Amino acid sequence: MRALDTFFAVVAFCVTLASSSPMPKATCGYESCPVPKDGLMNVHLIAHTHDDVGWLKTVDQYYYGDRNSIQQVGVQYIIDSVVAELPKDPSRRFIYVETAYFRQWWDKQNQETREKVEALVESGQLEFISGGWAMHDEAVTHYQSIIDQFTWGFKILDDMFNTSCVRPKIGWQIDPFGHARETASIMAMMGFDGLFFARLDQADKNNRFDKKELELVWKASANHGAASYMFTSANHDFYYPPSGFCFDVLCFDEPIIDDLYSPDYNVDRRVDSFISYIEKQSAFMKTNNILVTMGTDFSYQQASYWYNNLDRLIKYTNERQAEGGQLNLMYSTPSCYLKAVHDAGQEWTSKEDDFFPYSSDDYSYWTGYFTSRPTLKFMERKGNNFLQVCKQLSVLADLREEKWEDLASLREAMGIMQHHDAITGTEKQHVAEDYALRLHRSMEHCRQTAENALNKLTVKEGSAEVQFHSCLFTNVSQCDTSEQAEKFVVTLYNPLAQVTSMFVRLPVQDFQYQVRNELGDLIDTQMLKIPTPVQNMPGRESSATQELVFQAENLPALGFKSYRVEKLNTASPPPQPSEELVIANDVIEVTFDADLKRLSSVKDIAADKTYAVSQDFQYYEAVEGDNLGADRRASGAYIFRPVNNQKIPVSGSPPIIETYSGELVSEIHQVWNEWVSSVTRIYKGVNHVELEWTVGPIPIDDDTGKEVINLVSLSGWETNGKFYTDSNGREILERNRDLRPTWDFDPSFEPVAGNYYPITTSISIRNHAANSQNEEFVIITDRAQGGSSIENGTLEVMLHRRLLFDDDKGVGEPLNEIAFGEGLVARGKQILLFGQTEAHPTSIYKTRRLVRDSMVLAPWLFVTPTDLTPTQWGEQYNTLYTGLRKEVPPNVNLLTLEPWNGEGMLVRVEHFLEKNDDPELSQPINVPLMGLIDRINEEMAIGETILGANQWLSDNVRLEFKIEGEESASQQLPRPDPNEDLANLTLNPMQIRTFIVQTRSSATMAAPCFILLLALAILRINI
Structure with missing residues (x-):
């Protein structure tokens, strides 16, 4: 047997041996599925509930059943009811998705109930689908947060149950409003066999109905080949039951009455109605299987109502088989349906783009x-930035498990934030405030974790511990410590695996300050005016x-x-603006028009290239509507619908302008209105430009909602209707204005809204004019936003929205955010990057580095007040530290470093370039894992897992599906090489590799097992 196979086998054996009880034999999974009948249409009835982790009510209000005047829902009663009903008939099935709710319920159960539930899981009657902390949105979520929320959900499931039956195999994205290719790719890397969703563009859906293409193989990555292929199925009727067949406390449909002596007997009529529905839907299917969802939002609060009626529906429909009936009804799950479709051996069409944007009419x-709720998105x-910092510091400082509670708090708050009615901004206002409160409290908890870790890493023997404050309000130029302390230390933690630099900006008193670096040397500083509109922001304390x-x-x-900052006795008078209209450094020059007071050109000094560019803030007026017809739809939290598709400048006159130039930074302030x-x-x-914007309170005294954009235009650029956006922060997709790759798109109804796409981190255009040298212009965002290129040579990004009408898509109130008694003010940052891909082949690499280093994983700033002198501080505290022991290539990202199971670690490394991004940096690379940090060494057991860290990679086997007209290629995930040197791992473009690192003193291993593992790990013995 190969060494690594032996190693993993021993790991599995030892972990099982160390468990409190032996792993029982399970009958779950595909082996437990009902067997379809040949020659019949097999109807897979999916008993399910869709439990939003906040939407119209908060998470806890939904769970406990509070505020039922809003929605009569209590999630705890759903789980109670289902668990009570499933054991009454072993054929009954149920699927559950939201791990956040199930964990909340599980923690309140006694051992008897837990054992009962585990038996249901092992029999396949209760199946966990997707398994993430929440059902995440796919448009505005970042891949790092998507992976984290899945991983935490998987881990909690594994912690709750002593069985592999809880490992999800299916993606169940039935409610997000459009679907990202990167999400499908992530699910493939998690070893999923298929993906089911409900919402796709109504024109796309009709086209797929006609062609029997509701099911397909999605080629989810341009870099991973067949390993990224994902069988994908779009539901017929969203995730609702057939009309007339909803059986719950919130439904009013007629029950199935089978008492022959009752005047209300209706079995024949009800069965006829159901058969008619199936016959219509089956006309669109390629196999003799059809999936029918039997549930909806917060269903099964009275599970007996559902199951008693479904039992009768199955019984009486199947009895007709004896008379030539063609339907075979059965309780099933999406997994079992997928297995039946797979076994049919059908060939499928494929798709390479994504499912954005989504329209319902x-x-x-x-x-x-x-763009909705931009401050919550920020x-x-x-x-996410802070969560990665806290996780890394927990590992580097070797914090023990009793210190992890605060870390789990932020993990879970961030998991909830990925929900498709959280980060999307499509929840009620009081729910948005609850999300923000949860996140803020969890970040404070995590600050305590970071403080514990930093004290272990900084405090020298005999010195006192200190406080490390996070300035969470620097976005509005507010930080209590830097403003009030006479002396303070700034500690900057860099979560990247490469050295980086940054410019620190801190609000201070009107005095001069001096700053010393970690060596005690004075460094250059500059004082800058905080823009007047920011000083006057509502709520800024x-x-x-x-x-x-x-x-x-x-x-x-x-x-x-660490840097030591000290206030001097010399006052700092307000910086005085000049009348200059040019700011420059040694690599870039930015010029503003003398008359319009607007940006007019940007010069790349090194390339001797000048770009004629203009920048403006404009807005769309939002359509008012009563939603009584499709053409009377209002612009709302979900829907973007501009009046006449016309942009309006925020100001008809030149903005008021102030210029401040200095050795470190030069900037031009503009007040537009x-x-x-x-x-x-x-x-x-x-050599890039930073644009900081402040928008709000958006006026509504004219009774008109407004949607504000940043519009940038490049003179003379020929872009041919093409622009480019990222997918969940990973691979870049080409967009074509007024075009859909897989169906004929009619842009005449909504030519602006129909061409808007999600921007997780960046949007760009490329100049195809003659002699353009493939010029590229990129806007990098600090949060998810929407944007497009409505005219050639332009990019527009929506910044903020304030609306007066609901769009009738469920939330039930207009998106009119109020903060501190006024309309919400949002402040944010974008990076404007100009380049020539032929002259600078690393320009795409630079974009990805800027996204990561500046907007996603920027160094985290801690502030500590102190009375110590620089010498005293240096004597008592470490001012410089690195946890990295081996150099990591520049195109590698340490995606994950977090504590895992006792003294273990979870480590992910990724190649963050695509295969065609760069002629050199896009090549496969080698990465040191062994010895990367002190705690990863030759005495440790290291095993590679699938992306979600809930199965050894070598154990994963995916179902494979045939594609029409193509030769078959393996759709299995790349297998680990048993002879691979862990000090020299290979990474291919866009590849993420996940490892569990187990330490010597792991509590999950018995001592004899550890000795054997250690021998295998060190000596690589072949057995």
């Missing part, structure tokens, strides 16, 4: 939610009018560097 494009992005700026250079990979302002800036040595 000609006038209803669900593209507004790409808060989520910062939450700060009197600071200036920011201190300094450059933190060469921050160590996976480590920190009383509710829109911006700052255009460049930093020393940096």
